[in-house]
Amino acid sequence: MSQNGKKRYAMVGTGGRAPMFLDPLVETYGEVGDLVGLCDVNPARLEHYRRRLAEMGYHDVPTWDAAEFDRMIESTKPDCVIVTTVDAFHHEYVIRAMDLGCDAITEKPMTIDDEKCRAILDCIERTGRNLRVTFNYRWGPGPTRVRELIQEGTIGEIIHVDLDYLLNTSHGADYFRRWHREKDKSGGLMVHKATHHFDLVNWWIDAVPETVFGMGRLAFYGRENAERRGLEVKYDRYAGQDTVDDPFALDLAEDEKMRELYLEPEKHDGYHRDQNVFGDGITIEDTMSVLVRYRTGVVLNYSLNAYLPREGFNVSFNGTKGRLEYQEIHGSHIIAGQSTEELGEEMSWESQIVVHPMFGKAYKIEIEEAEGGHGGGDPMLQEQIFATSPKPDPWGRNAGHGQGAASILIGIAANHSFRTGLPVAIRDLCPKLGDASRLSDLP
Ligand SMILES: NC(=O)c1ccc[n+]([C@@H]2O[C@H](COP(=O)([O-])OP(=O)(O)OC[C@H]3O[C@@H](n4cnc5c(N)ncnc54)[C@H](O)[C@@H]3O)[C@@H](O)[C@H]2O)c1
Known part of the structure; x- marks a missing residue:
């Protein structure tokens, strides 16, 4: 904490996602939070944000090369490090920050493979520090309403879930132009992207995954x-x-x-952000199907395709008292680096919930409209991160390392299954996840 009582934040990874954390610190939470350092491997991107902060009227923020991360921590003494680097390096900074006495906030995915996941959980055990994983999708009004309806028992006990996620030739294709196209940088879309979707299902049905079987291939791009x-x-x-x-x-x-x-x-x-989606060097899948059995007995049937004419998802829950269907249709979608305002109409986000009671008439459920990125999820999450007294969170939308791990471990297990053709037990990948069946019992 600074002498002025403000919480001190340093950030590592100053790319397209950085404004999600920088902007609210400057524009909304400047009274309670202070940005004290920026760190990246690329001096031009650091300079971009340093200049941008100055244009926003913020104080000068010192910048540090990634090799000087420890020096940044020692000299700026942050309470918390915000990690928004390439996925494959999240664990390095989360672990180093905690070993140097800081808490950490990491963008999703928490990390990309089971070895790095175990290393993060070991570090938390060793240091007792706090890690938040920013699952912004949970905070959108649609997903929150779904959680509320399920928790209220609207369709009884959940038995089976189907989730079909569609990425289009704008947003979906973009993963094949950037570092995300290399599995050792992103964990593939099973980890990088599906972490959101697996997290939503884990949280909606309040369950911890047990066994994963999947098939995936690069069928369109490359x-x-x-x-x-x-x-x-x-x-x-x-x-x-x-x-x-x-x-x-x-x-x-x-x-x-x-x-x-x-x-x-x-x-x-030498990083090219515009590589040909039909070029060489793509090591991730664009076509994926996964089956997940949860410790509560629920089975999830999931698919993700990244070359489709439209973007969004359909999820349906089959319960003992009926079926709930939730659909999101996303506009042409985001190119990294563009703000919501710039996207304007493109950002249109439609969603609907329909409940089919077992022997009754189907009905639609109203969903509140919300402003801001990711269906309104981003600003809600920013308030939880930065405000000193954030609004109550009755739906358990804040997620720590246990819930962060539960989500990535499904994708990581699916990656193993793609390679071996065999089902994978989550417990074998990460014994430290423990024996809880309910997600809400994990930190
Ligand atoms: N929650 C969401 O909806 C959402 C949306 C977009 C991105 N993200 C996440 O945010 C993170 C950043 O994504 P992005 O779109 O900003 O990517 P980006 O490529 O625009 O930025 C990544 C930054 O990390 C830096 N970097 C690379 N290697 C590094 C290293 N070893 N040490 C320090 N810095 C390094 C790069 O120079 C770059 O500035 C990713 O983890 C991504 O999954 C989350």
Whole structure:
């Protein structure tokens, strides 16, 4: 805590997601929170945010190269480190921050494989520090209403869940242009993306996963698939190419923020954010089906496809007293680095809940409208993170390391299952998850 009584935050990873935490600290929670340091491997992205903060009228925030992370902690003495780096490095900073006496907040996914997950849980046991995983989807009004209805017993005891997640050729394709296309950086979409979905199901049905079986493959993107369909792959990335006839092309130079955040910083780290979705080097799947059995007996049937004409999801819960269906339709969706305001109409987010009682007439449930990113989830979560007295959380939407682990472990187990063709027991991947059957019994 600063002498002025403000909680001190340092951030590592100053890419597209950083404003989710920086903006509320500057605009809304400046009285109670203080940003004391920024850290990244790329000096141009650090400079981008340093300048942006100055333009917002904020005090000068010192920046640090990633190699100087420990020095940043020692000299700025944050209470809490916010981790918004590439997924594969979350564990390094979470663990280091805790070993140096800080709490940590990490973007989802908590980490990308079981070894790193075990290392984080060991560190929490060793240090007693606190880790929050920012599952913003839980905070949207639609998902919250679903949780409320299930908790109230509207369809009785849940027996079976179906979740079909659709990523389109804008947002879905984007994962195949960026670092996310490499499994050792993101854990694949099973971890990077599905962590949201598995977390929602775990939380909706209040259950801990037990066994996972999955099949996945790269069926649409990648050179091999393109050439099999007779498409000629002419370039590795889009910059500098004639891409007028390529609907998958992304022009980083066209957008000021993309230019500043990714195109100009390339000279420092060689990272290309606009790789050809039909190029070489993709090691993740775009087509995935997974079965999960929970410790409560519930079975989840999940699918994720990343090349579809529309974006959103359908989830249905079959219970002893009826069926509940929830659908979200997302607009053309987000390109990282764009704000909600810039996206405007594109950000449109429609959702509906229909309840089918066992012997009664089906009816629709009203869902409140909410402003802000991810269906209104982002601002609600920001309030919980930064406010000194946040609103009560009757639906248990805040998540710590246990619940963070329960979600990624499904995707991690699915990745093992994709490789071996065998079912995987979550307990074998992470004994420290314990024996609880209810998610709400995990931190
Ligand atoms: N909750 C959500 O809805 C949501 C949305 C977008 C992103 N995210 C998460 O936010 C995180 C960041 O994603 P992004 O879209 O900002 O990606 P990004 O590529 O825009 O930014 C990642 C940043 O990490 C930095 N980095 C890379 N390696 C590093 C290292 N070893 N040490 C320190 N910094 C390093 C990069 O230079 C870059 O500035 C990811 O974990 C992602 O899963 C969450």
